[in-house]
Amino acid sequence: MSRKGFRTGAIAAALAATLSTAAFVTASADTQQGAVSATRSLLGVPAADGSGAPSPESAPTTPTPTTTTTTTPPAPSPSESPLSPSSRSSTPAQPSSPASPSASSAPTQAPAPTPVQGGGAVQLTFDDGPDPRWTPQILEILSENNATATFFNIGQSAAHYPDLVRQIRAQGSQVANHTWDHPSLPSLGTAAITRELDRTDAAQGRTPCVRPPYGATSARVRSLIEARGQRQELWDIDTRDWARPGVASIEAQLLSATPGSTVLMHTGGGDRSQTVAALRDALPKLRAKGIALQGIPGC
Numbered sequence: 403m404s405r406k407g408f409r410t411g412a413i414a415a416a417l418a419a420t421l422s423t424a425a426f427v428t429a430s431a432d433t434q435q436g437a438v439s440a441t442r443s444l445l446g447v448p449a450a451d452g453s454g455a456p457s458p459e460s461a462p463t464t465p466t467p468t469t470t471t472t473t474t475p476p477a478p479s480p481s482e483s484p485l486s487p488s489s490r491s492s493t494p495a496q497p498s499s500p501a502s503p504s505a506s507s508a509p510t511q512a513p514a515p516t517p518v519q520g521g522g523a524v525q526l527t528f529d530d531g532p533d534p535r536w537t538p539q540i541l542e543i544l545s546e547n548n549a550t551a552t553f554f555n556i557g558q559s560a561a562h563y564p565d566l567v568r569q570i571r572a573q574g575s576q577v578a579n580h581t582w583d584h585p586s587l588p589s590l591g592t593a594a595i596t597r598e599l600d601r602t603d604a605a606q607g608r609t610p611c612v613r614p615p616y617g618a619t620s621a622r623v624r625s626l627i628e629a630r631g632q633r634q635e636l637w638d639i640d641t642r643d644w645a646r647p648g649v650a651s652i653e654a655q656l657l658s659a660t661p662g663s664t665v666l667m668h669t670g671g672g673d674r675s676q677t678v679a680a681l682r683d684a685l686p687k688l689r690a691k692g693i694a695l696q697g698i699p700g701c
């Protein structure tokens with residue numbers, strides 16, 4: 403090798419080393435960013451933009467409590483994917499809507515209504531509470547109509563408002579587990595799911611029933627819940643009240659319920675005035691038809 407050849411080779415080697423260092427630095431930065439983002443997602447920390455349409459349980463799955471069909475996570479939509487932390491909103495003034503379950507979820511399709519067989523009652527369920535503004539109003543309407551319901555509470559809110567949890571039980575309604583901060587469970591590992599459910603149980607007491615946020619579940623999530631001695635409960639009728647479609651629309655969904663139906667509504671996660679108004683109108687009409695209104699048996 404000539405002297406010139408040697409020098410060229412040395413320069414090339416030095417260049418290669420530099421390039422490789424640069425590549426490493428770049429990869430490292432990406433990884434770090436990814437980790438931060440993943441951590442934010444796991445912690446349910448809202449992204450900075452604070453945007454987000456209201457909505458929790460869209461109807462992503464085929465909530466048919468009577469079947470054993472495996473449900474799948476909701477198809478993420480660009481604007482409202484429940485998996486996207488950026489779609490969550492933060493409302494610091496209202497710790498009751500933690501992480502705003504309000505903010506996500508993208509109902510891209512309605513669940514096929516599959517009325518539960520048997521039972522003479524319509525089962526009412528309220529997710530994403532407890533909420534200091536809306537939950538007491540809903541409890542009052544339930545009492546006026548000799549009704550009870552199952553409240554799938556967010557652990558974080560239950561921990562913040564223990565008195566509301568007591569009020570729900572005192573009214574005769576049931577408290578159930580809707581995770582600590584409303585993540586989409588299929589995307590979490592076993593340890594994280596367990597932590598979500600454990601923290602919620604610790605906040606409001608162990609409850610028999612669990613409703614996965616967004617109705618997003620899988621065979622793995624379901625068996626994990628069952629292995630804990632709890633049971634997954636979804637719904638038949640989605641009033642879509644989270645989207646604030648208007649009182650008449652929510653009421654029409656409520657009035658479509660027949661004995662055995664499980665109806666999904668929300669007591670937290672945003673402005674629930676339409677839900678309250680619809681309940682006020684619809685519950686007396688259902689009662690007049692001789693339909694009993696109660697929570698999910700055994701929850």
Ligand SMILES: [Zn+2]
Nearest residue numbers: 458459529530
């Ligand atoms: Zn929810």
